[in-house]
Amino acid sequence: MTQANQKNQTPNTDNHQPNTNTIDNDVRQRFFIQGSPVRGDVVRLSRSYATAIAQRPYPEAIKRLLGEMLTAASLLIGTVKIDGRLSIQLQSSDSDSLLNWAMAECDHNGIIRGLASWKADSDEQVQAWENMASANDAFAELGAAGQGLLFINIQPEDGDPYQSIVERSHDNLADCLAHYQKQSAQIPTLINLASDGLQAGGILVQLLPRRDDEEQEHVDNDLWPRLSVLTRTIKSKELTSLPATELLYRLYNEEEVVLPEAKALEFGCTCSTEKCETAIMQIGQDEMLEVCEEQGGQFEMDCGFCASVYKFNKQDITALFAE
Numbered sequence: 020m021t022q023a024n025q026k027n028q029t030p031n032t033d034n035h036q037p038n039t040n041t042i043d044n045d046v047r048q049r050f051f052i053q054g055s056p057v058r059g060d061v062v063r064l065s066r067s068y069a070t071a072i073a074q075r076p077y078p079e080a081i082k083r084l085l086g087e088m089l090t091a092a093s094l095l096i097g098t099v100k101i102d103g104r105l106s107i108q109l110q111s112s113d114s115d116s117l118l119n120w121a122m123a124e125c126d127h128n129g130i131i132r133g134l135a136s137w138k139a140d141s142d143e144q145v146q147a148w149e150n151m152a153s154a155n156d157a158f159a160e161l162g163a164a165g166q167g168l169l170f171i172n173i174q175p176e177d178g179d180p181y182q183s184i185v186e187r188s189h190d191n192l193a194d195c196l197a198h199y200q201k202q203s204a205q206i207p208t209l210i211n212l213a214s215d216g217l218q219a220g221g222i223l224v225q226l227l228p229r230r231d232d233e234e235q236e237h238v239d240n241d242l243w244p245r246l247s248v249l250t251r252t253i254k255s256k257e258l259t260s261l262p263a264t265e266l267l268y269r270l271y272n273e274e275e276v277v278l279p280e281a282k283a284l285e286f287g288c289t290c291s292t293e294k295c296e297t298a299i300m301q302i303g304q305d306e307m308l309e310v311c312e313e314q315g316g317q318f319e320m321d322c323g324f325c326a327s328v329y330k331f332n333k334q335d336i337t338a339l340f341a342e
Contacts, residue, residue: 044218045066046062047060047061047062047094047282048061048278050278050279051279052276053274053275060223062219062221062284063218063219064090067089068219069217071324072133074324075134078139078148078157079148079151081148083154085133086154086219087154087192087213088122093131093221093284096127097282101176101178102177103126103127103175103176104173104174105124107123107124107172107196108122108171109168109169110161111167117137117160118135118137118160118161120135121134154192155191158190164187165187166187168184169185169186170183171185185199193210193221194210196208206225208223209225211253211258220259220260221258222258224250249270253270286325290324290327299336300340304340308333311331311332312333317332318331
């Protein structure tokens with residue numbers, strides 16, 4: 020196994036600087052099989068994941084589902100060459116579902132965040148959540164295969180956003196996403212995801228198209244079947260507990276694996292006073308002043324992702340519309 024560069028990358032954003040002490044547990048590690056069209060990524064989430072799910076009192080099954088979704092978003096953004104954000108969204112189409120929706124995103128700097136909405140209005144609903152223990156239990160609340168909605172949203176910093184619909188082809192997130200990659204991009208893809216409610220992890224392996232006939236002649240045609248078998252042997256505990264490099268060594272120690280620089284991952288949010296002000300402007304001055312009056316002269320706008328609270332009074336609203 021070849022380490023191309025031992026120095027870990029640190030995302031550089033205006034508002035969120037990753038803590039380099041967390042990089043061993045909050046990281047995306049790309050890898051290549053030397054001399055082949057196989058590439059992949061391993062993601063480990065620890066503190067970043069814990070911070071994301073600490074924002075709300077999520078049931079255990081939703082915690083684990085969000086862990087898989089955050090991992091998947093962190094893996095998939097490595098497959099697209101953009102500066103921007105990639106998000107995965109699940110939405111129920113059944114009014115009786117206990118899961119309304121869930122979303123997770125990762126940007127090109129390695130900043131992740133996630134959020135979910137669920138029903139727990141009655142003792143029966145609360146008890147139902149308490150009886151669920153896995154990410155697949157929460158995923159099943161979308162309904163049977165073919166029901167519910169899955170989306171992948173890509174928002175480049177420059178250019179128009181676009182959305183892809185992911186077929187509900189399987190009863191778990193990983194297999195649905197792997198099926199989507201194979202069907203839409205025509206790229207054979209393996210995806211394993213795991214979350215134990217405290218940590219999350221996953222691996223994505225792809226067989227890229229051969230560039231030319233010469234490359235085709237030198238490709239080991241047994242490599243992809245061999246890697247497929249090995250990749251399916253990964254245990255959930257290994258994905259959530261092993262460092263990325265150790266996981267890759269255990270899986271592919273017979274192959275010549277090349278490791279570029281790792282990418283640090285960290286929880287972060289894009290909320291701001293300016294975005295709240297934009298929302299207020301869209302609602303209108305009269306309506307916002309009325310809301311302010313009903314709430315004793317001041318109202319709050321809170322962020323579900325990070326729990327930040329933005330307060331506005333009548334003077335703030337009047338000044339905003341006077342600009």
